[in-house]
Amino acid sequence: MQEQELFAKMSHTILKGEIEEAGELARKAVEMKIDPIVAVNNGYTKGLDEVGRLFRTGEYFLPDLVAAGEAMKHALDVFDPFLKSRKTEKKLMGTVVLGTVEGDFHDIGKGIVGSMLVAAGFEVIDLGVNVSAQKFLNAVKELKPDILGMSALLTTTMPNQKKVIELLEEAQERQNVKVMVGGAAVTNKWAMEISADAYGEDAMAAVTVSEQFAATSVKNQANLTPTINRIRM
Amino acid sequence: MNLKRNIRSIQPKLKMDVLSPDDIAKIHEAALEIMEDVGVRFPSEKALNILEQAGAQIDRSRMIAKIPSTVVMDAIDKAPAHYTLAGRDMSNDLALDGKHCYLSTDGCGIEVYDLETGIKRSSSKKDIEDSALITDYQDCIAFYWGPMVSAQDVPAEVRPLHELEAAFTHTTKHIQPETIITEPIAKYAIEMGAAIVGGIQELRRHPIFSVMQCSTDPLGQDKGSLEASLVSAEAGVPTGFMPMPMSCATAPATLAGNLVITTVDSLSPLVLIQIAHPGAPVFFAAAPTAMDLRTGGYTGGGPEDHLMAIAFNQICAFYNIPLSMGAYATGAKEPDWQAAVDNSFAGLMPVLSHTALLTGVGLLYGSQILSYQQMIMDCEIYDIIKKLAEGIEVNEETLAVDVIKRVGVGGNFLAEKHTRKHMHNIWQPVVFDRTPYDAWEAGGKKGAYSKATAKAKWILANHKPTPLESALQKELKRIIRAAEKELIR
């Protein structure tokens, strides 16, 4: 297969949300010794841009977007070891640790936020639902994410977002991570009250906020490798 | 002054089906297949032990129970088809007899359009008192569900008990909280209920509250909810589980597939309850919907909801267990055209398929914002639905052939005795605006919203529900204090 043909196929798998196929083509690229960054930029990202355009014009729906994000993730997983070994770790926009706070099992919104962030080029580590403050802290310590995102849909579980922030402060980890909060019950006012760095009303806002963090992040500025283009809504 | 009126339930005559008996059988079989092959997550050791004893196959590490269809059917057969939801005042008892349909409030909102300022603000315990008081007055609203909003001004650990107190003291109607979601809270709630009716045995005979839980779709339940319902069922307090599968997100995109999830998630916890406490009063509940395809949001309205409301009613009738159908609950942000369209259909469809309970009126934005005006206007929608569903009576008296003969060609019926005898059956609006144009303009162009505002204010100023004896009020406070001691760390 020609390189150009492979790139076109990569783009197509994203466009059609063909998750398995996206991974297979990535393995093919590795076999053909194609630079992963080039494959991502000339292949998959083209598909993502098109998905973004189709979503904007109303032809694509959220499930199309989520499937595209999943396909992208699959491809990136294949490239991951190669990118790491080349010490281009900060290839992505940044890393986001995401979870729904303790006592709360709502995960639809968090899942959408996660997929959109993946589609926007972030690496997302989803801790799931009912995540204790300690577990959030451990994740921040171990994974050293750029951003921590917490979802809460219940007025009774919102205070747990505050708990996490307090625990981060106690452990002197607060300055190492940007905290964004969201979920139906959460408001901008609440986010300010608990000294979160940002509030996101919906998944688009979560992406915008994260991009702003990425743009101002020192870690990212030091990174010269091209960042992956993002879906623009 | 106490302006108490009798509850206006609906005895629907009109009947609408969307599923054939064959369709129902297929959904039932699919649900059984899923419960047996895939299983349902019951993240409670207690629940898993009960299910295991009955013959379910348990995966302890994933906390999933695969329940054979024979176990499901044996258990479900034990559930009573009919029972009563009691009111603190016995004239407010609701007979779930398969013939009546009762309306409640919507519940668990987090914000309120303030009645005085119109500004959106956080909800508090006072809003529960006010909305319970309006419930007590409105004859359309048969019971208080939720509570309508969360009491965010009291500690989260004991919030459900404060909410229950606010409801018990401001209405004598039945109360169905959706917030009794841990075993300790359930025990205190039962203690409160028992105190009011005069003991735990009396509560069993006269359950003045019942407990609604949420299922964790797809194919899952919540630990606290399961354990709270088990202790409630043991005390004879009716319980039910409400799945809200969203097509495309927590359920398949197809409505039949969504109904399979709805059935499994609503039925499987009832199986557990019947195994543990055979014959305990239980109910189905459901609010299936479709995801908004652009935002992923909970739509709270739309034709899919209405179709599934009828369909799931038919499925519950097949199991012969009462259903509480999630109705009204518009996605609109204000009491506007969208809210009226949503709530008219969402109210009508479950009634046409003879649901027992309808939850409920007064919240906007997918059950998040309380509007007292919407509460009043939703009651009016219900009133129209009642008239519709009760159909047309045809007999000698209603055919009125004698009267027609007497009035004859070109006459009118205004002065007829027959007219005065039957005119009260003609629907009369409370907030609909039917004033002539000029009068409407001169009066400042006031429509339904203004009338609803005035009505809500009037009720709050004038209606005084039968108070709870002061000794009992003290007892409720004592129980809450004990709970605070135990539960607030």
Ligand code: B12
């Ligand atoms: C679906 C649903 C459920 C499902 C959840 C299924 C699942 N797998 O997630 C089930 C049935 C399990 C459920 C259970 C309960 N629920 Co519920 N649920 C809802 C409902 C209807 C929709 C939520 C949803 O998924 N929306 C769609 C998504 C896309 O929106 P979203 O979550 O808000 O997310 C968006 C934004 O908020 C934002 N966002 C979300 N997270 C994050 C994170 C970050 C970092 C950022 C930046 C942004 C962000 O982006 C998302 C995408 O745009 C809401 C009502 C509503 N209209 O919101 C009630 C609601 C949240 N639930 C409520 C209640 C009371 C409960 C229960 C307590 C009921 C019970 N008695 O069991 C339980 C609690 C279980 C628990 N411990 O968590 C109440 C809360 C009231 C309150 N006072 O807090 C609500 C408001 C409904 C109501 N009025 O009753 N629920």
